[in-house]
Amino acid sequence: MDLNDRKRKILQAIIDEYIGTAEPVGSRAISKKENLGLSSATIRNEMADLEEMGYLIQPHTSAGRIPSDAGYRFYVNSLMSNYKIGMEAVSQLRNLLETRVSQLEKLIKYAAAIASSLTDYATVAAAPKENNSEIRKIDLVPVSNHTVMLIVVTRNVRSRAINTDIDGESCEKLSKLLNARLSGLKADDIDFAKIQEIQRETENKLSINPKVLIDILHFLYDTVTADAETEIYVNNAKSILRYPEYKNVEKAEKILSFLEDKENLKKLVETDGKDGIEAKIGKENDFEILQDCSLVSVNYSLGDKASGKLAVIGPKRMNYAKVFASLDLISNEIDKILGYYMNDG
Amino acid sequence: MDLNDRKRKILQAIIDEYIGTAEPVGSRAISKKENLGLSSATIRNEMADLEEMGYLIQPHTSAGRIPSDAGYRFYVNSLMSNYKIGMEAVSQLRNLLETRVSQLEKLIKYAAAIASSLTDYATVAAAPKENNSEIRKIDLVPVSNHTVMLIVVTRNVRSRAINTDIDGESCEKLSKLLNARLSGLKADDIDFAKIQEIQRETENKLSINPKVLIDILHFLYDTVTADAETEIYVNNAKSILRYPEYKNVEKAEKILSFLEDKENLKKLVETDGKDGIEAKIGKENDFEILQDCSLVSVNYSLGDKASGKLAVIGPKRMNYAKVFASLDLISNEIDKILGYYMNDG
DNA sequence: TGTTAGCACTCAATTGGCGCGAGTGCTAAT
DNA sequence: ATTAGCACTCGCGCCAATTGAGTGCTAACA
Numbered sequence: 001m002d003l004n005d006r007k008r009k010i011l012q013a014i015i016d017e018y019i020g021t022a023e024p025v026g027s028r029a030i031s032k033k034e035n036l037g038l039s040s041a042t043i044r045n046e047m048a049d050l051e052e053m054g055y056l057i058q059p060h061t062s063a064g065r066i067p068s069d070a071g072y073r074f075y076v077n078s079l080m081s082n083y084k085i086g087m088e089a090v091s092q093l094r095n096l097l098e099t100r101v102s103q104l105e106k107l108i109k110y111a112a113a114i115a116s117s118l119t120d121y122a123t124v125a126a127a128p129k130e131n132n133s134e135i136r137k138i139d140l141v142p143v144s145n146h147t148v149m150l151i152v153v154t155r156n157v158r159s160r161a162i163n164t165d166i167d168g169e170s171c172e173k174l175s176k177l178l179n180a181r182l183s184g185l186k187a188d189d190i191d192f193a194k195i196q197e198i199q200r201e202t203e204n205k206l207s208i209n210p211k212v213l214i215d216i217l218h219f220l221y222d223t224v225t226a227d228a229e230t231e232i233y234v235n236n237a238k239s240i241l242r243y244p245e246y247k248n249v250e251k252a253e254k255i256l257s258f259l260e261d262k263e264n265l266k267k268l269v270e271t272d273g274k275d276g277i278e279a280k281i282g283k284e285n286d287f288e289i290l291q292d293c294s295l296v297s298v299n300y301s302l303g304d305k306a307s308g309k310l311a312v313i314g315p316k317r318m319n320y321a322k323v324f325a326s327l328d329l330i331s332n333e334i335d336k337i338l339g340y341y342m343n344d345g
Numbered sequence: 346m347d348l349n350d351r352k353r354k355i356l357q358a359i360i361d362e363y364i365g366t367a368e369p370v371g372s373r374a375i376s377k378k379e380n381l382g383l384s385s386a387t388i389r390n391e392m393a394d395l396e397e398m399g400y401l402i403q404p405h406t407s408a409g410r411i412p413s414d415a416g417y418r419f420y421v422n423s424l425m426s427n428y429k430i431g432m433e434a435v436s437q438l439r440n441l442l443e444t445r446v447s448q449l450e451k452l453i454k455y456a457a458a459i460a461s462s463l464t465d466y467a468t469v470a471a472a473p474k475e476n477n478s479e480i481r482k483i484d485l486v487p488v489s490n491h492t493v494m495l496i497v498v499t500r501n502v503r504s505r506a507i508n509t510d511i512d513g514e515s516c517e518k519l520s521k522l523l524n525a526r527l528s529g530l531k532a533d534d535i536d537f538a539k540i541q542e543i544q545r546e547t548e549n550k551l552s553i554n555p556k557v558l559i560d561i562l563h564f565l566y567d568t569v570t571a572d573a574e575t576e577i578y579v580n581n582a583k584s585i586l587r588y589p590e591y592k593n594v595e596k597a598e599k600i601l602s603f604l605e606d607k608e609n610l611k612k613l614v615e616t617d618g619k620d621g622i623e624a625k626i627g628k629e630n631d632f633e634i635l636q637d638c639s640l641v642s643v644n645y646s647l648g649d650k651a652s653g654k655l656a657v658i659g660p661k662r663m664n665y666a667k668v669f670a671s672l673d674l675i676s677n678e679i680d681k682i683l684g685y686y687m688n689d690g
Numbered sequence: 691t692g693t694t695a696g697c698a699c700t701c702a703a704t705t706g707g708c709g710c711g712a713g714t715g716c717t718a719a720t
Numbered sequence: 721a722t723t724a725g726c727a728c729t730c731g732c733g734c735c736a737a738t739t740g741a742g743t744g745c746t747a748a749c750a
Contacts, residue, residue, distance in 0.1 A: 026742050039694050044743070062701045062742050137486045141498045149498055153486045157494060159502035237582075238601035241594050249586050249594065256583035371713050384723050389714070407713050407730045 003053075003074075009036055010046050011055055012079040015067045019317045022244045024064030069282035069316070072294070076279050076320050083321035085329055089118065097333050107337065109233050111330050112310055116235035118326040121314035122259065126269040127231040128300070128308040128338070132188045135224065138178045140171040140216070150216065152223050154187075160223050164215050170208050174216070177202060187224055195221045232265045243315045245292060258289050259313075269309040271299050277327050282316050292316060296323045298331040300338065310334075348398075348419075354381055355391050356400055357424040360412045364662045367589045369409035414627040414661070417639070421624050421665050428666035430674055434463065442678050452682065454578045456675050457655055461580035463671040466659035467604065471614040472576040473645070473653040473683070477533045480569065483523045485516040485561070495561065497568050499532075505568050509560050515553050519561070522547060532569050540566045577610045588660045590637060603634050604658075614654040616644050622672050627661050637661060641668045643676040645683065 003011065013033055017025045027043040047065055050056045055071035058064075067075065093114055097107065112125035139151040148166055151159045166174075181198055182190065195217050202213055237259045246252040258264055264287065280286075280295045294316045301307035310330065312323050348356065358378055362370045372388040392410055395401045400416035403409075412420065438459055442452065457470035484496040493511055496504045511519075526543055527535065540562050547558055582604045591597040603609055609632065625631075625640045639661045646652035655675065657668050 024742090028742075040742095041694050041696090041744095042692085045693090048744080058743085060701065061744095062699085062740090064742065136488055136494075137484070139482070139484065139496075141482045143481055143498065143500050149481075149502060151484075151496065151498070151502055153488065153494055153496070155488050157496055157502065157504035159504075236605065238598055238605060241598040241601065247594055249592055249597075252594070253583055253586045256586065260581070260583060369713090373713075385713095386715095386723050386725090387721090390722090393715080403714085405730065406715095407711090407728090409713065 003050075006036070006038075007046055007050060008079060010043060011050055011067075011071065012075065014047075014050075014056065014065060015071060015075045015079070015317075018066055019319060022315075022317060024059055024066050026064035029064070067317070069284065072281045072316055072320075073284075076281065080321045080324075083319075083325040085118070085322075085325050090329065093118075093329065094333060097337060107334065108308060108310070109231075111334055112233045113235050115310060115312060115326055115330055116239075118330075119312055119314070119319070119323050120236070120239060121312050121318060121323065122237045122239050123233075123235045123310065123312050124259070124265050124269055125233045125235075125310040126266070126271075126308045127233070129230060129271075132186050134186050135183050137183055138175060138220070140166075140175045140178075142166070142168050142171055148216070150219055150223060152220070158223055160219055162216060162219050164212050166208065166212050166216070170206060173206050174202065174208065174213075177205070178220070182224075190221070190224055192221065230266055230269075232262050232269065234259050234265065239314070245315050251292075254289055255293075258287070268295075269297075269311060271301065271307045271309050274299060277324055277331070279320065279324075294318050294320075296320070296327060298327045300331050300334045348395075351381070351383075352391055352395060353424060355388060356395055356412075356416065357420065359392075359395075359401065359410060360416060360420045360424070360662075363411055364664060367660075367662060369404055369411050371409035374409070412662070414629065417626045417661055417665075418629075421626065425666045425669075428664075428670040430463070430667075430670050435674065438463075438674065439678060442682060452679065453653060453655070454576075456679055457578045458580050460655060460657060460671055460675055461584075463675075464657055464659070464664070464668050465581070465584060466657045466663060466668065467582045467584050468578075468580045468655065468657050469604070469610050469614055470578045470580075470655040471611070471616075471653045472578070474575060474616075477531050479531050480528050482528055483520060483565070485511075485520045485523075487511070487513050487516055493561070495564055495568060497565070503568055505564055507561060507564050509557050511553065511557050511561070515551060518551050519547065519553065519558075522550070523565070527569075535566070535569055537566065575611055575614075577607050577614065579604050579610065584659070590660050596637075599634055600638070603632070613640075614642070614656060616646065616652045616654050619644060622669055622676070624665065624669075639663050639665075641665070641672060643672045645676050645679045 010030060013030050013036075014025045017029060027040040027047060030043045031038055031040040047056060050071075051058060051065065055068055055074060056065040057068045057071075059066060096110060096114060108125050108127045112123045115125075116123040133154040133156075135152065135154055137151075137153040139149075139153075141149045141151065143149050143161070146163055146165055148162050148164060148171060149159055150162055151157065178198070181201075199213060199217055202208065202217075203210060237256055240246050240255050240259075241252055246255070268287065277296060277298045280290075280297075282294065283291050285291055285293065285295055290313070292315070293313055295311050295313050296318075297309055297311035299307060299309050310327065312318075312327065314323070355375060358375050358381075359370045362374060372385040372392060375388045376383055376385040392401060395416075396403060396410060400413055400419060401410040402413045402416075404411060441455060441459060453470050453472045457468045460470075461468040478499045478501075480497065480499055482496075482498040484498075486494045486496065488494050488506070491508055491510055493507050493509060493516060494504055495507055496502065523543070526546075544558060544562055547553065548555060582601055585591050585600050585604075586597055591600070613632065622641060622643045625635075625642075627639065628636050630636055630638065630640060635658070637660070638658055640656050640658050641663075642654055642656035644652060644654050655672065657663075657672065659668070
């Protein structure tokens, strides 16, 4: 499967050209590039070879060639050149991310936005998923006549308004009791039996309407044990429409539908173990609808504490070099920041 | 500007037909509708009149007619029939909204999703904007070595991670002091002088590293006074692609760009005073890009406490009756729920 | 033996002519 | 006041002819 140097150069030239123009590339166009002084006839022979080897495809007899999935794969693995991101962009990015770190979810949201503006492709990102982190504090704060706010602090803050009647004093007592029982535990340590135990204990010690108590404990259980609802951020989906391969409106609509459906996207950004940047080209994608696209993604994670994924979706003829460079830069920045935040000492 | 009964019926029939088919409507098509037993020739005369009066437009000589903006406006004001939403849909909606009320922002998010699924047009919604509500509680909870979580409870919960070194005990003391000074106040009552006052006081009473203290107070000030970042929810933007008027991909891309740009959308859903459902048809829209669309919106609000807007965006030939009915239903449900929640007694 | 000029061939895309049909406005009859 | 009838308009789809980009193959060349 290895190619001699000339074939590699020709394949690279073809793919570079095709990435730029989206038009099938002819032998004449390549022979004009002076860096390899070969006639179009020679190129034609080589192209025929490359086609036979599976790296190129000829849409029809009198057209030029376009890369096959295998061609792109070879390009990504061994041909593409390095892309240098401008220093101004780099420092802009650093500033932007550093001023936005006050909430981790926001960090990823901005990182995804930056990835999409650097590359001008669509991006999908999942906020870091907390795995079973420790409960630091539980609080109940009345906010209006019939409403009390339940607040659970782990590494994040989750809150939930509960529509029920309870007076301020009872709130305070109940919070204290809940903190005594639950803070320091991890979500996995809490099961329904534990909640019922607390319920019985509370009924003895405090005089709270049992119905109200059950309500609150029920919500508490939900809030603590619920998998953090994975927030998904999509940027620049519309960029899909810019590529000639999606002038076909129905195809475009299908992809846009896909990019609006959080359920699919969750699967898409489910983190597998892999580290580093990974590309899925065309048919390599698990989702049929993406089989004319490429998806380049990077996992960011910190041990078993939090993890997530940031993915760029574009046409197969995307500017891989630029996308790889951008994701590399961004994921390094994220890891730096997460590293500092997540450090429990 | 008033039309006789026959003209009204004809105009209504034309617009109804056009809304369904998106094709220019000819006289023959109308004359076939049995409810007015008129020949196509008669219809033709009436159509010529309606065109002269500005309600209809003839794209070219040998085509039928399509409604003008004025035609749609007349239709919306006085012609369109009532639309009945099925009972199952209504009760589904009620269930969905009622189980989702735990956070107000979520309520609107779901309401917008429902509006979009009922009508199958794009929707834009802004979460209710709190106006200057009372601070109920402030808390500082350490969550990792270098990080403390600042939590401010008003009618909502705002939280923010602060990357600074402070021990648990100091946290607790500082929280107590902050609550003593600030809870019960409204955001507008807090200015920078007040914060500085607290800073001086704290420096005397507590032994906290001044740099850390300044950091925390600074973030607190930001968090309390910052306008709640208006969350904007967009649903079903892709539906734009379904309408023949947007088969032109560039036009579609422009609209989708618009619907991805939060800044524009904020302006779009800025609440003006008006109550009830409002339609902006074609050129009536302030944004040039929407001049081939209609936007039907409803404000929900509760006195001066919170307000927001939910808007449906579709082609000018949208099913106004259905959209009006859906928004009416949804806004009633929202008002009911908000009314209960916001009740301070 | 590898390279290249030349040529015949293929096929998508463009162009222009033609006819169809939906729809109109006008006129004259009812 | 309504309508049947007719001439006219004009967008659209169809078809054939033309164009041109690109190929594969062959024979000549270094």
